[in-house]
Structure formats: C-alpha cells, structure tokens
Amino acid sequence: MNGLVTIQDIYHASNIIAGKVHRTSMHSCETIGKLYKIDLYFKMELFQKTGSFKPRGVLNKLNALSTEEKNRGVVSLSAGNHAQALSWGASRENIRSTIFMPALSDKSKIKATESYGGRVMLTDGNLLEECLAFAEQENLTVLHPFDDLEVIAGQGTVGLEIVEDLDDFDTVVVSVGGGGLISGVATAIKNLKPNVRIIGVEPLGSNVITRSLEADKPITMDDRNTIADGLNAPFAGVHTLKHIQTYVDEMVNVSEEEIIIAIGLIMERVKVVPEPAASAALAAIQSGRLKTKPGEKVVVVLCGGNISLENLKRFI
C-alpha cells in the first residue's frame, strides 16, 4: 500500500460505472494533425453524461459509500462540472445531494445542477470552509471533488478506454484543474503502457499543480485568473499531487489567448464545442509549448463541453 490507486481499482471502477455513463468515442482529426505533423486523436469526453468526465469519479465514489453514509446525504463544492455530475449521479442513486457553488458561477451551470435534482448553496465566501461547516451542522457525508482515491479511480476509466481504442500511441495530453482526471488517466496508462508520455496542461493564470510540483507539496493559490473555470482549482490535492509526481512526465502552462485560439480550431475542424478547460489541452500543442516529433501519435482528452453561448460568443 503506497497510497496510489492501482490498475485493479480502475478496472473495478469500470465495472461499477458500466452502463451508467457513456462509453465515449475517439475521433481522429487529420486536418489539425497535419498542421502540427502529428497523428492526432481526440477522446470525446465532452459527450459524457452532464457534459464532462466528472460522472465517472462521482458514481465510483457513491458506490463505495456505506448505506449509512448514503442515507445521510452527500455534500460537496464545485464551480460547475463536478456540481452537475454529483447532482446527476446522486439523484440516479437516490441519494440527497447539496453542492456549494460560487455565487458568480455561470448561471447555466447553476441551473443545470439544480435541474438534476441536487440542492445548490451559493456563497461569496470560502467554498471549502462553508461546505465543511454545513456538513457538520447537517450531519452530511462530505465528498471531495477530486482529492479522493475512488474519484481518481473513476476518472482513470478514461485511460482504460483510450488503451482499448488505440493499439499504440505515444502521448496523452490532459488538462489539469485539481488533478483528479490526470491522476486516474496517468495511473491507468502508465500501468498498461509504461512508455507512453503523459502531459498535463494548466493555464498560466491558474497553475496550482505546476507550483505544487515545484514546492514538492500541495499549495494553495489565491490570486488566480483564467477563463477555464474547469481548471481554476484553488489548491492541489494530497492524493492527486502524489499520483502526478509518480506518473506524469511533464506539465505545460498555456496562455488565455492560446486557449481561445484552440477553442476556435476545435470548433471549425472537429465540429464540437469544447469548454476552455478542454481546449487548453490542444493549446499546448498548437502553441508549440509541448514539443512533439513528426508522426507522433497523440491523444488529446477533450474533458468537457459545458459553456454558455454568451461566454462562448465572448471568447471566439
């Protein structure tokens, strides 16, 4: 026991969530691949239930709760994608859910979260502190949005599916917020294909994992600024940092302008709508910040597509 999720944990998660979430597809994209002389594939996690990869971890975590924990109801915190996934997943499993969201969250995300049946609590204060205080007061089961071994194992099923869909590949590029997705994906892929490079991508304006790696401990970052709300985590996780230190080869930071250019490129060429958090992964390639070799077989995970038309129109 080294505190890391195992490949067996991820296979187990895959069985738990099978049939409850979408088995998302992989699309090749010759036109963008040609631009950068690579063999490019997109893992279409933006077609996942609730519009992002998050339901995978949520369902695996909910399944691991005791009946008593389930009966008390669950509470968590999120600016958007985890909120929607938890509200949806908890309703699906007949568990009451409460989610603390920033008062300034995208209105469409608040509305979507409520529409799945969960209770939304808006706050201008410290999300984590308020969530924990409320949990104690109401005797609720707290779910961490990313720093949890069952959540990481659930997100790892994205990595399993990539390995199932492609015989061989060189590099996987994953956007990083709190690090739950990349922790799971890297664990799955490094255990099955040790030679594959795993690249994490953060916005320059919100790069708490890059900074935590430099500090060699999870840090908190207060002064953050990015349009990629899905990557705007204020702190690194203890578990996620450990998985990233163990399995991720390189972190790349991209600018806001690069994220916006990648949104347009994906919309015009791939015909899908990525949220900024998703386009950040392609931005690492498009900007040249991630070095690739001619012919390199690269998988970019498009992790979510939750963006309001108004915001999209402002960006493109």
Add this chain to the structure above:
Amino acid sequence: MNGLVTIQDIYHASNIIAGKVHRTSMHSCETIGKLYKIDLYFKMELFQKTGSFKPRGVLNKLNALSTEEKNRGVVSLSAGNHAQALSWGASRENIRSTIFMPALSDKSKIKATESYGGRVMLTDGNLLEECLAFAEQENLTVLHPFDDLEVIAGQGTVGLEIVEDLDDFDTVVVSVGGGGLISGVATAIKNLKPNVRIIGVEPLGSNVITRSLEADKPITMDDRNTIADGLNAPFAGVHTLKHIQTYVDEMVNVSEEEIIIAIGLIMERVKVVPEPAASAALAAIQSGRLKTKPGEKVVVVLCGGNISLENLKRFI
C-alpha cells in the same frame, strides 16, 4: 424499372464506400428530448469526412464511372459541401476534379475545397451553365451534385446506418436542399421500415422542393434567401423530386430565426457545431411546426458542420 433507387442499390453503395468514409455515430439527447417530450437521437453526419454527408454520394458515383470517364476528369458545381466532398473524393481516387463555386462562397469553403486537391473556378454567373459550357470545352465528365441515382444511393447509406443503430423508431427528420440526402434516406428507410415517418425540412426563404411538390414538377427558384447555404438549391431535381413524392411523408418549412435558435440549442446541449443546414432539421421540432406525439422516437440527421467561426459568431 420505375426510375427509383432500390434498396439493393443502397446496399451496393454501402459496400463501395465502406472503409473510405466514417461510419458516423448516433447520439441520444435526453435534455433536448425532454423539452419536446420525445425520445431524441442525432445522426452525427457532421463528423463525416470533409464535414458533411456528401462524400457518400460522391464516392459511389465516382466508382460507377467508366475508366474513360474517370480519365477525362470530372467537373461539378457547388456552394460548399459537395465541392469539398468531390475535391476530396476525386483526389482519393486519383481523378482530376474541377468545381464551379459562387464567387461569394464562404472563403473557408473555397480554401478547404482547394486544399483537397481539386481546381476551383469562381463565378458570379450561372453556375450550371458555366459548368456545362466548360465541361464541353474541356471534354470533362459532368457530375450532378444531387440529381443522380448513384449519388442518391450513396446518400441512402445514412438511412441504412440509422436502421442498423436503432431497433425501432418512429420518425426521421432530414434537411432538404436539392433533395439528394432525403431521397436516399427515405428510400432506405421506407423499404426497411415502411411505417417510419420521413420528414423533410426547408427554409421558408429557399424551399424549391416544397414548391415543386405543389407544382408537381421540378421548378427553379431565383429569389432565394437563407443563411443555410447548404439548403440553398436553386432548382429541384427530376430524380430527387420523384423519390420525395414516393417516399417522403411531409415537408416542413422553418424561418431563419428558428434555424438560429436551433444552432444555439445544439451547441449548448449536444456540444457539436451544426451548420445552419443541419440545425434546420431540429428547428422543425423546436418551432412546433412539426407535430410530434409524447414519447415519439425521433431521429434528426445533423447533415453537416461546415461553418466559419465568423459566420457562426454572427448567428449565435
């Protein structure tokens, strides 16, 4: 021989194009379905090679040409999607292609057509007349963009795939320009599932098929106005009109505003980028112009996703 494509023709086309084009996926969409109390599916033809369904008909037609016809090179006319598909398909089969396009075509479509290897001829004049004159002068093989039995049979493979992917369904909604796609789809589905309703959708401002059905003969429509360039056909085909008269249950006309609302709905909820021609099919449902029963299982064909970011930004 009644002049109609047969189901055997469509099976044959399916064998011809297999492995050359994408076998596109079907996505269910509960969130939009709930809005209209239907069980809603999208056939994702916007993920097809070159960004629309057109390569299916093109490849089937090119395969049917004699060696002598292939060697002379082919010529056709199109404002966009057929142009790209022919340029791509002809290059793939090592056939020289020339495509007459309106001088005012979307620049990205002209550029894409050239990028696939075909020669583009821009004109302000009558596309068909100039194309035919040039074909005679240069001794080229003329390909009709839609009014051709091999083209119709090729587009019909979309219908075969819908029948393969869904055990049963009630209604299929298809956008209509010159009518090639709906002719093929309706032929496939009515032969395999005679009780399924086939609905065609045209813009109110460019509805040459609706008018030709009323006139009981193919007419030409000069005064057309729609943002759905893919549906802006100036004339109905002899073959397409006959197939539509035989197999299509109802034509619905939608406004430009309804097409635009449907674009936004598809982008926010389905996370894909439809061109206006594709969103028109959903607009028929969203506008209430197409009547549906609660629980009706409806397939909407998203026929293409070729739209520049500038145009998209103007519309949403």
